[in-house]
Amino acid sequence: MICSVVRCYLAFVNSDSMHEFSLALNILEITEEAVKANHVTIVNELVLDVGVFSGVEISALESALDSIKQGTILEKSKISINIIPGIAICNHCKQQFAPEDTYSACPNCNNFGMEIKAGSELKVRTIVAE
Ligand SMILES: [Zn+2]
Numbered sequence: 578m579i580c581s582v583v584r585c586y587l588a589f590v591n592s593d594s595m596h597e598f599s600l601a602l603n604i605l606e607i608t609e610e611a612v613k614a615n616h617v618t619i620v621n622e623l624v625l626d627v628g629v630f631s632g633v634e635i636s637a638l639e640s641a642l643d644s645i646k647q648g649t650i651l652e653k654s655k656i657s658i659n660i661i662p663g664i665a666i667c668n669h670c671k672q673q674f675a676p677e678d679t680y681s682a683c684p685n686c687n688n689f690g691m692e693i694k695a696g697s698e699l700k701v702r703t704i705v706a707e
Contacts, residue, residue, distance in 0.1 A: 663696030
């Protein structure tokens with residue numbers, strides 16, 4: 578346990594990815610709560626949805642999860658990250674499209690302004706446990 582705390586601390590001070598680190602802790606917390614609520618003890622797999630506009634760097638999140646999982650319920654879990662592409666609806670012509678970023682123009686009418694429908698999420702999609 579002490580080891581894992583030290584590792585966490587080192588990962589925290591040495592990395593630029595404090596954002597991903599706190600997300601990883603949050604994911605662990607969500608998983609622990611779900612496991613408790615469902616009376617299971619082993620998490621075999623964790624599937625995360627990470628949208629392309631979520632601002633999460635996948636590799637930073639993966640290494641953050643790696644650094645916190647020792648001694649936790651996620652220690653032996655396979656962690657899969659599902660990348661969710663961006664989908665938006667144009668505020669002007671109502672056409673649905675896949676923007677490259679959150680300030681793209683609509684490919685149909687070339688106007689700016691859209692409602693993001695998918696791609697900004699970060700969530701725990703599935704917890705496979707027993
Ligand atoms: Zn449009």
